[in-house]
Amino acid sequence: MTRAFIDAYQNREVVFSYRGRPYTFALSQGLFSSAGIDKGSRFLLKVFSAYIDSDEFIHNAPFEREKQFKVLDAGSGTGVLGICAAGALSTLIQKQEPLLGGTISVRSQDRDELARVFTEHNARLNGLEEDVFSAHAEPLLAGPSGWDIILSNIPAKAGRPVLEDFISRSISLLRDEEQRQGRVLLVAVNTLAEFFFRHIKNTAYLHNMEKGSEHTVFVFGKSSGMMQGTPLSLDGSFHKDYPFYIRNKSEYEMAGISYKLDTIHGAAGFDNPGGEAEAAAKLVQKIALSEKLSKFPANKNVPVRFLVHDAGQGHFALWLEQYLDTHAGEAILAGRNVLALNTALYNINNANPSLNIAAVQSADILLDCEKLLVNGAFGLVAYFPEIIPKTNREEAAWEALGSLTVPCALIIAAMGTSDAERFDRKKTLIWQRLGDIRRKGFRAIIYQKKAEA
Numbered sequence: 001m002t003r004a005f006i007d008a009y010q011n012r013e014v015v016f017s018y019r020g021r022p023y024t025f026a027l028s029q030g031l032f033s034s035a036g037i038d039k040g041s042r043f044l045l046k047v048f049s050a051y052i053d054s055d056e057f058i059h060n061a062p063f064e065r066e067k068q069f070k071v072l073d074a075g076s077g078t079g080v081l082g083i084c085a086a087g088a089l090s091t092l093i094q095k096q097e098p099l100l101g102g103t104i105s106v107r108s109q110d111r112d113e114l115a116r117v118f119t120e121h122n123a124r125l126n127g128l129e130e131d132v133f134s135a136h137a138e139p140l141l142a143g144p145s146g147w148d149i150i151l152s153n154i155p156a157k158a159g160r161p162v163l164e165d166f167i168s169r170s171i172s173l174l175r176d177e178e179q180r181q182g183r184v185l186l187v188a189v190n191t192l193a194e195f196f197f198r199h200i201k202n203t204a205y206l207h208n209m210e211k212g213s214e215h216t217v218f219v220f221g222k223s224s225g226m227m228q229g230t231p232l233s234l235d236g237s238f239h240k241d242y243p244f245y246i247r248n249k250s251e252y253e254m255a256g257i258s259y260k261l262d263t264i265h266g267a268a269g270f271d272n273p274g275g276e277a278e279a280a281a282k283l284v285q286k287i288a289l290s291e292k293l294s295k296f297p298a299n300k301n302v303p304v305r306f307l308v309h310d311a312g313q314g315h316f317a318l319w320l321e322q323y324l325d326t327h328a329g330e331a332i333l334a335g336r337n338v339l340a341l342n343t344a345l346y347n348i349n350n351a352n353p354s355l356n357i358a359a360v361q362s363a364d365i366l367l368d369c370e371k372l373l374v375n376g377a378f379g380l381v382a383y384f385p386e387i388i389p390k391t392n393r394e395e396a397a398w399e400a401l402g403s404l405t406v407p408c409a410l411i412i413a414a415m416g417t418s419d420a421e422r423f424d425r426k427k428t429l430i431w432q433r434l435g436d437i438r439r440k441g442f443r444a445i446i447y448q449k450k451a452e453a
Contacts, residue, residue: 001367002117002120002121002124003121004367005114005117005118005121005363005364005367006026006117006118006121008364008367008391008393008396009028009029009030009114009118009363009364009388009391010026010027010028010118011027011028011029011034011390012026012027012034012035013025013026013027014027014036014037016037016080016084018045018049018084018087018088019049019084019087019088019091021087021088021091023080023083023084023087023126024122024125024126025037025078025079025080025083025122025125026078026118026121026122026125027078027118028078028114028118028388029388029389029390029391030114030386030388030391031077031078031112031114031115031118032077032078032115032155033077033078037080038153039214039215040153040187040188040189040214040215041077041080041081041153041187043187043210043212043214043215043217044081044151044153044185044186044187044215044217045080045081045084045085047185047187047208047210047217047219048085048088048151048185049088051183051185051208051219052088052089052092056207060180060181062092062148062180063092063093063102064102064180067102067103068102068103068104068105069089069093069102069103069104069105069148070105070106070107070146070147070148070149070175071085071086071089071104071105071106071107071147071148071149071150071151072106072107072108072109072141072143072147072149072150072151072173073085073106073107073108073109073151073152074109074140074141074150074151074152074154074166074170075109075110075111075140075152075153075154075155076108076109076110076115076116076119076135077110077115077119077153078115078118078119078122079108079118079119079120079122079123079135080122081151081152081153082106082107082108082119082123082133082151083106083119083122083123083126083128083133085106085149085151086104086106086123086128086132086133087126087128089104090104090132103132104132105131105132106128106132106133106134107134107136107143107144108123108133108134108135108136109135109136109137109138109139109140109141109142109143110135110136110137110138111137111138111139111140111337111338111339112137112336112337112338112363113137113335113336113337113338113361113362113363114336114363114364115137116135116136116137117135117363119135120135123135137338137361138338139245139338139339140152140154140162140166141166141169141170141173145172145173145174146173146174146175146182147173147174147175147182148174148175148180148182148183149182149183149184149185150170150173150174150182150183150184150185150186151185151186152166152170152184152185152186152187153186153187154166154186154187154188156188156189156191156192159247159265159266160195161245161247162245163192163195163196163199164199166186167196167199167200167203167204167220168203168204170184170186171184171203171204171220171221171222171223172222174221174222176222181221181222182221182222183207183219183220183221184204184218184219184220184221185217185218185219186217186218186220187215187216187217187218188215188216188218189214189215189216190211190212190214190215190216193211193216196216196218197209197216197218200218200220203223204220204221204222204223205220205221205222205223206218206219206220207219207220207221245264245339245343246262246263246264246343247263247264247265247266247271248262248263248265248266248271249261249262249263250263250271252272252273252315254273254277254278254281254315254316254319255278255281255282255284255285255319256285257281257319257322257323259318259319259322259351260347260350260351261313261314261315261318261347262313262343262346262347262350263313263343264313264339264340264343265313271313272315273315273316273319274312274315275416275439275440275441275442276316276384276414276415276416276442276444277312277315277316277319277384277414278439278440278442279414279437279438279439279440279442279443279444280316280382280384280412280414280444281316281319281320281323282437282439282444283412283414283435283436283437283444283445283446284320284323284412284446285323286435286437287434287435287446289323289324289410289412289446290323290324290325292410293324293379293380293410303330304378304379304380305330305331305332305375305376305377305378305379305380306320306324306330306331306332306378306379306380306381306382307331307332307333307334307372307378307380307381307382307404308320308331308332308333308334308381308382308384309334309335309362309365309372309381309382309383309384309385310334310335310336310383310384310385310386311333311334311335311340311341311344311384312335312340312344312384313340313343313344313347314333314343314344314345314346314347314348316382316384317331317333317344317348317382318344318347318348318351320382321348321351321352321355322351330356330357330375331348331355331356331357331358332357332358332359332360332372332378333345333348333357333358333359333360334359334360334361334362334365334368334372335361335362336361336362336363336386338361341359341361342359344359345357345358345359360372364393364396365383365385365396365397365400365401365404366393366396366397366399366400366403367396369400369403369404372404373403373404377403377404377405377406377409378404378405378406378409379405379406379408379409379410380409380410380411380412381401381404381405381409381410381411381412382412382414383397383401383411383412383413383414384413384414384415385397385413385415385419385423387415387416387419394422394423394425394426395426397423397426398426398427398428398431399428401431402428402430402449405449406449407449407450407451407452408448408449408450408451409448409449410434410446410447410448410449411431411446411447411448411449412444412445412446413444413445413446413447414442414443414444414445415442415443416441416442416443417438417441417442417443420436420442420443420444420445421443423445424445427447430449430450431447431448431449431450432447432448432450433445433446433447434446434447434448
């Protein structure tokens with residue numbers, strides 16, 4: 001299945017040489033640094049190379065027989081940092097055999113499910129098996145603790161509350177033994193260098209700082225007496241335990257229906273419903289969707305199962321649940337961004353704890369069909385695709401929508417106007433268009449599946 005994702009979303013493959021070893025990376029237009037290995041990662045790897053060659057590293061008993069040397073790539077993108085680190089450290093271990101030995105274990109994490117897929121593919125492409133390198137879709141610093149090295153090309157757009165927490169939480173998750181002290185190596189754009197310098201000096205022990213033309217690398221660890229920290233999790237109490245991810249709590253309105261929503265971006269352009277959701281809400285009311293579902297021929301007395309794919313932070317899903325009221329049955333939320341997805345789940349559970357709802361990490365509606373169909377097909381699907389240049393996923397989407405739905409099912413698709421026109425042209429004969437609406441550069445269309453399909 002991973003190969004199918006790569007075939008669908010790869011835009012190029014590049015070769016990158018690090019410490020005399022060539023690495024091959026598949027890149028995607030849908031992920032950070034789609035044209036090549038970015039400057040920040042290159043600079044961080046240069047500093048990392050000097051660090052693992054230093055006397056401090058060599059004499060700090062980094063490798064021990066029967067023990068794992070643990071590395072975390074936090075915010076992995078396509079896996080460049082973690083894969084190069086795994087290769088470099090494996091080579092060092094091989095050189096030290098049979099004196100010390102030991103093994104390498106690298107965990108990569110990214111909030112984007114597509115990034116996880118590409119990272120996993122790139123690890124295998126470069127000969128790293130699962131027992132050495134594992135890829136995960138999760139928040140920064142999720143998972144276990146006790147890291148020897150944490151590497152991060154941290155995104156500035158994460159927001160300052162998240163960046164501040166990253167500094168304190170990362171050092172609290174490092175290995176802390178008498179002969180073995182972990183390190184964080186972080187690269188940031190120079191516009192944030194003063195911010196990181198100040199917070200690292202106040203929270204941690206800064207071992208090294210190297211400034212380049214565009215980026216600065218910080219190497220830091222624990223201050224004396226610091227307590228062990230707690231990794232992040234997505235266990236249902238995530239937003240209560242880690243409130244720094246919630247940037248805004250507001251009341252919103254779409255098509256005359258008000259609802260409360262917590263958001264994670266802290267910027268109106270990202271936290272507002274968006275043109276696609278607003279167009280879809282207007283269309284739902286225009287065609288009286290609730291009335292149509294009340295007469296749904298497949299299950300007249302049973303609420304309709306519905307799927308919202310690429311749910312964002314829950315605007316449309318929460319609005320739809322309130323609009324449908326008693327017609328809303330089991331619901332599935334699906335999307336690439338695991339933070340947004342779990343925020344959407346949190347928001348809807350807050351509004352209606354009795355609703356039977358689940359979240360599924362999904363980077364592609366067709367390639368993730370099996371995950372979405374675990375409990376059966378859907379009578380209603382709201383589809384908000386993230387259009388990635390040069391991927392042409394319209395036909396794949398229609399194939400998925402046919403597989404995911406029962407006869408007479410309804411599909412609401414919303415996207416930019418030109419994208420919607422291409423999408424509409426690719427629809428198959430089993431679908432008929434019931435209505436559409438254009439609004440501020442966006443278009444929403446509703447389709448119904450034929451009864452005999």
